[in-house]
Amino acid sequence: MSITIAIIADVHLPDVGGTAQEAALVWALDSLARQPPDLVVFAGDMTAAGTSGSARRFRDIVDRYGRGFRHLITPGNSDRRKPSDWPDVQRCLASAGSANGPGWAVVLLDTSTGQTTEAGRRDVVRSLGSESGGNVVLVTHVPPEQLPAADREWLGAVVKVHPIRLLIGAHHHRDAAGCLHATPVHLVRGLDPDKAVGGPPSVTVFEDGANGWERRDWVFPHGIPQRWSETDRRGFVDLLGFSCMQETLLGLEEARRRQIRVVELRADDAGTRSGAAVAEALAAWRQAGGAHLSIHMPNLRWDRTQHAVQGVEGWRRALDLALVSEASALTIHVPGASVREMRAGGAAREPFAAFLAESLRVVAEKGMTIGFENMHAAPGESLDENRSFGFTPAECLDWVQCMRERLPAAARVGVHLDIGHARNNGLLATDFPLGSWYALVGATVTGYHLHQVVNDGTAVRNHRAFHGLHGPLISLSSFLWAWEAGQLRRAPMCLEIRAPETGWPAYEHLAAQILTR
Known part of the structure; x- marks a missing residue:
């Protein structure tokens, strides 16, 4: 008799409704209800930040859509991120510690603190002791190799003594397989469209048949472009472009040669080049089909000593470049001041608003799009009010609204969404994952910066190349879902990659992955 166990892991459901994470969870539960397995196990990290609101949202969704099958839940580390909310989260994730059927059993091991507890060990041993010779599956959130040495030793002894035929873990957001002594160990990449590495987010189904346990993925179909029409895939690539970073002339030549329709120039580099050379390169790019030129403006900062906006001269030169170049859009970092200084009544808010309203009026009247870019911690x-401004969706939307009120009514003003900044945002990346940014600011977006984020062992680095749609730290599945669903405005996207030798191949690879059906 075949046994099927479905694993849903690392959902990371935010407080915000309508996210890609919620869409993936609803799809998973609906799919499982249509084809019920013997058991569904939620293997930890159901919430993004361990808040009561996200836990209640998870419970409501499971109660509404998770019908027709049995399920167990074990928590993960993210479910404990807010200690004050943990009792409520724990109630929402309440579950039996094991389940069984004819000839099989599933036992949960709680590793949500990053280690086992004495009580947890006793519960596991007690559950295993009641299974005599059965086919037992042990499910935990943190995989064995990441547990402390004492826990690994204990777990190794357990699998030697008890009839555990399969051990399943999650947490790393990527698939892997190995063994703990003779027991097969499988890790699953999980269901989070922001973070699943190596493939689209998925439910992993394990089936025990004549040849032992076998796994297959039920892939979230709305996070991949292959199901789009050819028109939609081509439309996406037509809006995909490149930031020339510190290589203005080389970048324009590559864009011309590759017939890339969207280009961003950095004013701090383009302004140092020969005006005639830049004009000639722009003309050649446009002749080859170039359609959308964005100028990335220099930073403006608050001078606390002088009580004034700093960087005005370079800013005005960049505006002249935008006008001479007949740019389509401006990309502007949010003002360089603290949250305290930029809140209503703060020292920097009115000076920045007045200066930008005055200086941007001419470009707004010429129809240029104005996008204010989110920054990162x-x-x-x-993360108190003395940190820099513009790290959260609410702060960016507040500033956009402020500028809309100051500029002509017809002005196109919105958020220029940098997904790398949103992902590499310290602890705020937990409170505001990419799915939350898309849900909250998607309707106001004027353009995008796309770049991968990489942990090189010493720090998390921005502006790295994409080598695929899924990972290592940013999966584009949530972006693609939000794009297809209409949550994100279909606006120009620029790959913002520091090293051109990796950037151009990344552009070609990403475009090919979108276009390939």
């Missing part, structure tokens, strides 16, 4: 930066 630096390593070790405090």
